[in-house]
Amino acid sequence: MMNDTILQVKDLVVDFNTYAGKVQAIRNISFDLKKGETLAIVGESGSGKSVTTKTLMGLNAENARIAEDSQLIFKGNDLSKLDAKGWQKIRGNEIAMVFQDPMTSLDPTMKIGQQIAEPILKHQNVSKAEAMEQALKLMVGVGIPEPKEHINDYPHQWSGGMRQRAVIAIALAANPDILIADEPTTALDVTIQAQILRMMKDQQAKYHSSIIFITHDLGVVAGIADRVAVMYAGKIVEYGTVDEIYFNPQHPYTWGLLDSMPTTDTKQGSLEAIPGTPPDLLYPPKGDAFANRNQFALAIDHEQQPPFFKVSDSHYAATWLLDERAPKVTPPAPILQRWQHWHDMQAQGV
Structure with a gap:
C-alpha cells in the first residue's frame, strides 16, 4: 500500500495580500504522500503548517494566492486548478479534515448524529435513514459509548474528547483517501490524546487511508508517523x-x-x-x-x-x-x- 504516491506537492508558494503588504506564508515547499502512510508536518506556530493543509482543502482566505507554477497533484489531477464546484466534489469526500478545536468545528444548533450523516447524504446516494444508520456505525467505530442513546445529543452535552471523536467520525464518513488532522489533540489531556491517536491509527488500518498529521509537538507524532x-x-x-x-x-x-x-x-x-x-x-x-x-x-x-x-x-x-x-x-x-x-x-x- 505504501509504494503508491497519492499526493504530490510541487513547488508550493502561497502568499496573502494584506494591508501591510504581501505575507509569504509558504515559500516553495515540495513533498509527497503515499497510500496508507502517515506524514507528520511539525513546527512552531506560524511556520506554515495549517496554511499548507488549508491549501490542500481549498479553504484559504480570499486574499490568498497560489503561485502559477505550484502543483498539488492528487490522483493525477492538479488541485490548485480546481474551481468552487470541483472542490465541492473533493472536499469532505476524497480529502477530509479534522480541525483543531472540535467545539468550533461542530454546529452547536445541530444534533451530532445529523452532523455525522451530513457528508454521507451529500456524497452518497442514500436515504436519510440509511445515512443515520451509517452515522451510528461510525460512532461505534470511533469509540463513542452507547451511541444509540447519544446520537441525538448536541455538542455542548459532550466532553472535549468525545466531541473530537465526533469530528473524526464526520471526517471519516465518506471514507476519504486522505485524512488531514490539524493538531487534533492540542486541547486534550494526555490520556485522551493517546486514545485519539490510537483510534486514528485503527481507523487508518481499517479504511487504508493516508493521514497528514499537523502538530507543533514532536512527542505526539512518535507513535503515529511514518515520515516527518x-x-x-x-x-x-x-x-x-x-x-x-x-x-x-x-x-x-x-x-x-x-x-x-x-x-x-x-x-x-x-x-x-x-x-x-x-x-x-x-x-x-x-x-x-x-x-x-x-x-x-x-x-x-x-x-x-x-x-x-x-x-x-x-x-x-x-x-x-x-x-x-x-x-x-x-x-x-x-x-x-x-x-x-x-x-x-x-x-x-x-
Whole structure:
C-alpha cells in the first residue's frame, strides 16, 4: 500500500495580500504522500503548517494566492486548478479534515448524529435513514459509548474528547483517501490524546487511508508517523522517516525542537527553549530564516538560503552545516545521545 504516491506537492508558494503588504506564508515547499502512510508536518506556530493543509482543502482566505507554477497533484489531477464546484466534489469526500478545536468545528444548533450523516447524504446516494444508520456505525467505530442513546445529543452535552471523536467520525464518513488532522489533540489531556491517536491509527488500518498529521509537538507524532517534515518560516527544513528525524536529526531547528521535548532520558532539571522568535514573513530574510536564532549559524547562513543536502535516500536537510566545506560543530548533549542511539540501531541492523 505504501509504494503508491497519492499526493504530490510541487513547488508550493502561497502568499496573502494584506494591508501591510504581501505575507509569504509558504515559500516553495515540495513533498509527497503515499497510500496508507502517515506524514507528520511539525513546527512552531506560524511556520506554515495549517496554511499548507488549508491549501490542500481549498479553504484559504480570499486574499490568498497560489503561485502559477505550484502543483498539488492528487490522483493525477492538479488541485490548485480546481474551481468552487470541483472542490465541492473533493472536499469532505476524497480529502477530509479534522480541525483543531472540535467545539468550533461542530454546529452547536445541530444534533451530532445529523452532523455525522451530513457528508454521507451529500456524497452518497442514500436515504436519510440509511445515512443515520451509517452515522451510528461510525460512532461505534470511533469509540463513542452507547451511541444509540447519544446520537441525538448536541455538542455542548459532550466532553472535549468525545466531541473530537465526533469530528473524526464526520471526517471519516465518506471514507476519504486522505485524512488531514490539524493538531487534533492540542486541547486534550494526555490520556485522551493517546486514545485519539490510537483510534486514528485503527481507523487508518481499517479504511487504508493516508493521514497528514499537523502538530507543533514532536512527542505526539512518535507513535503515529511514518515520515516527518519539519517546517520553519514557510519552508520545509528537514524531511525523513520518523526514526531519522528523532534519532539522526541534522538541522539545528530540529535539534531545538527535540531538545525542548521531555523524554525518559532527560537528566537536566529544565528543558532548553529555542531563543528568539520566527521572522516576519512580510520581509523574510534572504539567507537561512533560522540563522538569527541558530547558535551554530555560519556566515553564509545570513547571505544564502541553504539547498537540501542528502543524508540518505529518505532523509534530507536544508542546512549549510552539511556542506563538505562547513566546520564540524558539536550539537547539544541530548542530540549527541540521539545520534549514538541511531548508530547503535544501525550497527544492530534495526
